[in-house]
Amino acid sequence: MAKNIMFQGTASSVGKSLLSAGLCRILNNHGYNVAPFKSQNMALNSFVTKEGKEMGRAQAVQAESARVEPRVDMNPILLKPTSNVGSQVILNGVVYKNMKAMDYYKKKPEFKKYIIDAYQNLDNNFDCVVIEGAGSPAEINLRKNDIVNMGLAEMIDSPVILVGDIDRGGVFASIYGTIMLMAEEERARIKGFIINKFRGDVKILEPGIKMIEEKINIPCLGVVPYMDVNIDDEDSVTTRFDNKNSGEINVGIIRLPYISNFTDFSPLEIEKDLNVKYIKNTEELKDMDMIIIPGSKNTIKDAEYLFNNGFDREIYRKRRKGVPIIGICGGYQILGREIVDPYLVESDLNRINGLSILDIKTTMLKNKTTTQTKGEFIVDSPVFDDKGDIVTGYEIHMGETEMLGESSHILRLEDGRLDGAISEDGTVIGTYLHGIFDNDNFRKNIIKFLKKQKGIECSDESLSYYELKEKEYDKLADNMEKNININKIKEIMGL
Numbered sequence: 001m002a003k004n005i006m007f008q009g010t011a012s013s014v015g016k017s018l019l020s021a022g023l024c025r026i027l028n029n030h031g032y033n034v035a036p037f038k039s040q041n042m043a044l045n046s047f048v049t050k051e052g053k054e055m056g057r058a059q060a061v062q063a064e065s066a067r068v069e070p071r072v073d074m075n076p077i078l079l080k081p082t083s084n085v086g087s088q089v090i091l092n093g094v095v096y097k098n099m100k101a102m103d104y105y106k107k108k109p110e111f112k113k114y115i116i117d118a119y120q121n122l123d124n125n126f127d128c129v130v131i132e133g134a135g136s137p138a139e140i141n142l143r144k145n146d147i148v149n150m151g152l153a154e155m156i157d158s159p160v161i162l163v164g165d166i167d168r169g170g171v172f173a174s175i176y177g178t179i180m181l182m183a184e185e186e187r188a189r190i191k192g193f194i195i196n197k198f199r200g201d202v203k204i205l206e207p208g209i210k211m212i213e214e215k216i217n218i219p220c221l222g223v224v225p226y227m228d229v230n231i232d233d234e235d236s237v238t239t240r241f242d243n244k245n246s247g248e249i250n251v252g253i254i255r256l257p258y259i260s261n262f263t264d265f266s267p268l269e270i271e272k273d274l275n276v277k278y279i280k281n282t283e284e285l286k287d288m289d290m291i292i293i294p295g296s297k298n299t300i301k302d303a304e305y306l307f308n309n310g311f312d313r314e315i316y317r318k319r320r321k322g323v324p325i326i327g328i329c330g331g332y333q334i335l336g337r338e339i340v341d342p343y344l345v346e347s348d349l350n351r352i353n354g355l356s357i358l359d360i361k362t363t364m365l366k367n368k369t370t371t372q373t374k375g376e377f378i379v380d381s382p383v384f385d386d387k388g389d390i391v392t393g394y395e396i397h398m399g400e401t402e403m404l405g406e407s408s409h410i411l412r413l414e415d416g417r418l419d420g421a422i423s424e425d426g427t428v429i430g431t432y433l434h435g436i437f438d439n440d441n442f443r444k445n446i447i448k449f450l451k452k453q454k455g456i457e458c459s460d461e462s463l464s465y466y467e468l469k470e471k472e473y474d475k476l477a478d479n480m481e482k483n484i485n486i487n488k489i490k491e492i493m494g495l
Contacts, residue, residue: 002035002123003493006158008133008149008190010174014165015196017058018231018476019224020132024066025477026486027128032495035074035126036062039115040134040148042079042087044260044297045232048394048434052371053093054078057263061232062130065473076118077111077147079104080260080297082346088297092118095368098345108145112155115147119156128493131158137186138178150186159492160189162218166205167197167226172212179216191492192221194484199226222484229472230270232263247275249450252288254279256330257305258298261396264328265292267437267465273447273456282314289450290324291315293331295434299362299399300347303334303354312355319357324383324449325428327358329397332420332430336360337404345398357428358421359407362399369395375411375419375433381426385445393433401432438465 005023007016020036027034041056048054053072060070072093079087082098089096089104092114099107122129135142137149146152153160162178164171175193182190193216198205202223209220241255253265255278262278269276279285296302306312319325327335336354341364344350354362372394380387391411403409403421410420410429420431437443443465451458480486 002126003128003495004131004156004158005128005489005493006131006133006153006160007163008137008153008160010136010138010162010164010171010178011168012135014163015224016132016163017062018227018229019163019194019196019480020130021062021065021231021473022476022480023130023489024062025473026481027130027490027495028066029477030490032127033068034066035068035122035129036066036132037073037119037122037129038075038132038134038148039119039152040077040079040111041075042081042134044080044258045263046078046080046090046261046396048370048372048396049093050372051093054090054368054370054396055093057232057261058132062132064469065231065476066130068126073118073121076114082258082298093370105142105145108147112147115152116155123156128495131156133160136178138181140181150182150189153186153189158189159191161221161489161492162190162193163196164193165197166195167199171195172208175212176215179218187218190218192219192485192488194221195223197226198223219488221488222480224480224483227476227479229476230266230468231472231476232266241278247271247273248456249274249290249447249454250288251276251290251292251450252279252285253277253292253294254285254306254311254331256294256296256302258296258302259294260297261295261329261434264294264434264437267443270465270468271443271447273451282310285311285314285318288318288323289454290326290446291318293325293327293334295328295396296330296334298346299330299333299364300339300341300349300352302330303339303352304349306334306355307353315355315357319428322425322427324446325357327428327430328436329395329432329434332358332432333360333362333399333401335428335430336362336401336421338362339399340364358423358430359403359405360401360421360430361404362401364399366398368398369432371395373413373415373433375413377410378412378418379408379410379422379426381410381422381429383427383429383446383449384442385449386442389439389441391433391436391439391442393435393438395432396434397432440464
């Protein structure tokens with residue numbers, strides 16, 4: 001049986017995902033075969049396994065940190081919000097159905113068997129499992145049918161480490177309050193707490209740590225400094241949407257209300273020459289040297305949002321000036337003439353006009369395409385100059401897109417299908433391939449084009465995105481080992 005440990009948080013976004021990823025790397029460095037696990041994940045960022053199963057991006061990142069292949073057992077339930085009160089439920093990597101929150105809540109007891117089966121598969125194949133909770137275990141209104149925090153810890157008999165975020169303030173109150181709202185048997189599972197995202201001199205914090213340890217009779221296992229690491233976030237509750245870049249080339253990613261898989265743009269954010277900005281209003285588009293329309297979990301609603309808020313007019317202006325425009329997945333669909341949804345799989349509207357920049361039409365279908373793939377560029381463009389190059393990525397979409405007129409595809413995929421479309425002048429492209437910017441040559445050629453457009457000297461400096469990610473995982477693990485009692489955590493796990 002695998003040894004396990006679970007990170008639960010005093011709230012959402014306290015750093016559970018990153019700490020889980022870091023511990024996966026540490027334990028693997030110590031010689032263990034490690035798997036991450038999160039029973040239920042709510043996020044619009046997802047990943048497709050080699051088997052074509054859809055899972056939460058955070059667990060794929062944690063698997064990457066653990067140096068193992070992501071598998072759907074690591075995240076058996078994924079909830080992808082489609083509205084304020086409903087989500088598409090992904091069960092064992094396949095669409096189950098769209099459900100309202102109350103309907104899903106009532107159904108949760110039936111999902112326990114899938115969670116236990118998935119965990120047992122990891123239990124049988126790995127030395128240890130690092131488990132991530134969701135939200136907070138102190139959400140007492142959700143405790144009855146809990147399958148992701150203390151309810152899960154009971155199901156799989158896991159010890160728990162509680163994580164508090166000092167950056168948002170009130171960390172001692174949140175730790176104390178969380179524990180006091182638990183039943184006695186639940187408190188007994190908490191073997192330690194970690195204070196995360198600390199800035200300043202830890203000596204000033206030490207008296208408070210001593211006092212809270214005495215009040216709750218649970219030891220502090222470490223104080224982790226605020227970490228600036230380039231590792232994909234779990235969901236849109238993130239600081240990544242804040243503009244922090246200082247490059248000379250402005251890349252605008254339109255922040256759609258239902259934006260999904262914004263981790264597609266992590267490789268752009270680490271390029272020092274780029275100033276990547278998530279655009280919330282049309283005024284911000286005016287200085288952009290390239291515009292990206294990202295993926296969407298509700299393409300029709302997001303297309304409606306663009307028209308209602310005047311983005312279409314500003315996009316047309318930039319288009320006339322020759323500014324490159326790239327659409328990924330839902331963004332690709334929005335660039336076309338029309339999106340129809342005859343089965344209402346995404347929204348309550350059955351059709352909407354697109355931006356009509358690409359000569360394509362998309363029809364939403366009942367079945368979702370989820371597959372890893374690679375493709376060869378079959379056209380050339382002044383923007384990416386990649387004809388003959390091979391790129392890899394993955395597809396997650398409900399729609400099927402057809403060419404109208406004489407538009408050209410851009411990729412021939414390994415299974416023989418053709419993907420994407422390109423404008424006649426080659427400056428507007430769309431593709432279903434998520435992760436396309438992970439391909440170093442594709443990304444570098446676009447940057448080279450943008451530099452030439454602005455008269456910036458091009459260098460031969462090359463950055464491998466894979467190597468950069470490896471350095472970031474090591475940086476995260478090193479920081480955690482310096483500031484957390486890892487030996488104590490291993491002892492708690494029984495290692």
